[in-house]
Amino acid sequence: xxxxxxxxxxxxxxxxxxxxxxxxxxxxxxxxxxxxxxxxxxxxxxxxxxxxxxxxxxxxxxxxxxxxxxxxxxxxxxxxxxxxxxxxxxxxxxxxxxxxxxxxxxxxxxxxxxxxxxxxxxxxxxxxxxxxxxxxxxxxxxxxxxxxxxxxxxxxxxxxxxxxxxxxxxxxxxxxxxxxxxxxxxxxxxxxxxxxxxxxxxxxxxxxxxxxxxxxxxxxxxxxxxxxxxxxxxxxxxxxxxxxxxxxxxxxxxxxxxxxxxxxxxxxxxxxxxxxxxxxxxxxxxxxxxxxxxxxxxxxxxxxxxxxxxxxxxxxxxxxxxxxx
Numbered sequence: 001x002x003x004x005x006x007x008x009x010x011x012x013x014x015x016x017x018x019x020x021x022x023x024x025x026x027x028x029x030x031x032x033x034x035x036x037x038x039x040x041x042x043x044x045x046x047x048x049x050x051x052x053x054x055x056x057x058x059x060x061x062x063x064x065x066x067x068x069x070x071x072x073x074x075x076x077x078x079x080x081x082x083x084x085x086x087x088x089x090x091x092x093x094x095x096x097x098x099x100x101x102x103x104x105x106x107x108x109x110x111x112x113x114x115x116x117x118x119x120x121x122x123x124x125x126x127x128x129x130x131x132x133x134x135x136x137x138x139x140x141x142x143x144x145x146x147x148x149x150x151x152x153x154x155x156x157x158x159x160x161x162x163x164x165x166x167x168x169x170x171x172x173x174x175x176x177x178x179x180x181x182x183x184x185x186x187x188x189x190x191x192x193x194x195x196x197x198x199x200x201x202x203x204x205x206x207x208x209x210x211x212x213x214x215x216x217x218x219x220x221x222x223x224x225x226x227x228x229x230x231x232x233x234x235x236x237x238x239x240x241x242x243x244x245x246x247x248x249x250x251x252x253x254x255x256x257x258x259x260x261x262x263x264x265x266x267x268x269x270x271x272x273x274x275x276x277x278x279x280x281x282x283x284x285x286x287x288x289x290x291x292x293x294x295x296x297x298x299x300x301x302x303x304x305x306x307x308x309x310x311x312x313x314x315x316x317x318x319x320x321x322x323x324x325x
Contacts, residue, residue, distance in 0.1 A: 018305065030100045036119070065094065143212070170190075217241050
């Protein structure tokens with residue numbers, strides 16, 4: 001089979017290749033899945049660079065989320081059938097024509113959900129919903145997030161609204177406001193405009209913002225932390241701009257701000273099966289009712305994986321970049 005491989009860590013557009021490797025056989029409790037579509041996530045590209053929390057041995061494959069069709073069953077698998085469509089959000093090495101996974105980790109995809117939606121249903125949406133579930137805000141509470149025009153930012157805004165939460169989204173350029181408006185996401189403020197903090201206060205009508213989600217790092221961490229009310233919480237979700245956070249000590253001391261981290265893989269790994277099923281069920285419901293949309297920017301072939309990786313960071317991207325075999 002063909003698979004996307006890298007023999008060294010580096011920029012994905014420089015190190016990714018497509019090679020022929022052995023087709024895997026499913027072990028006990030596993031199934032083999034024929035890949036249909038797989039989204040590119042920031043953490044996939046950080047892993048290829050060697051800068052993520054997980055660092056594979058080289059040469060390494062890539063990709064962690066996909067939708068596909070069950071192709072073969074390992075011993076003891078009775079919960080799935082050959083020909084059944086399934087999705088995974090935590091199986092490493094799915095940028096290949098086939099991959100194996102534990103049957104228990106695969107999610108059957110309902111007929112009413114398209115491949116494009118199913119391919120990106122688990123990882124980012126589940127992380128976004130788990131984040132909202134973890135911070136446990138009540139309906140009517142205010143949340144502020146940066147990188148609001150990123151994949152997670154769009155998901156948090158939609159899922160929070162469905163739960164009755166209020167969200168202010170920060171973007172770094174004025175054009176991002178219009179981009180999100182097209183998707184029906186409002187309360188967006190561009191931080192490259194004078195008086196942007198006043199604009200946030202106008203949107204909330206002075207109501208306290210109790211939680212902030214930082215996906216950027218650098219000076220943006222201090223900007224978003226400064227919007228928190230007393231005893232507020234800054235949740236660190238990512239570091240798109242810088243791994244170093246620049247936060248005023250005065251903000252932390254005088255506003256008694258708590259800084260905590262969130263890593264979806266850890267949260268999902270420690271979550272009970274019942275809780276995981278409930279959250280996934282909520283995601284399917286949100287997609288079905290139309291309150292959660294998962295747009296696609298473009299689809300590339302494995303042979304175009306370098307170009308696809310570069311496209312992931314293109315300004316103004318309105319949806320996910322997908323890969324197909």
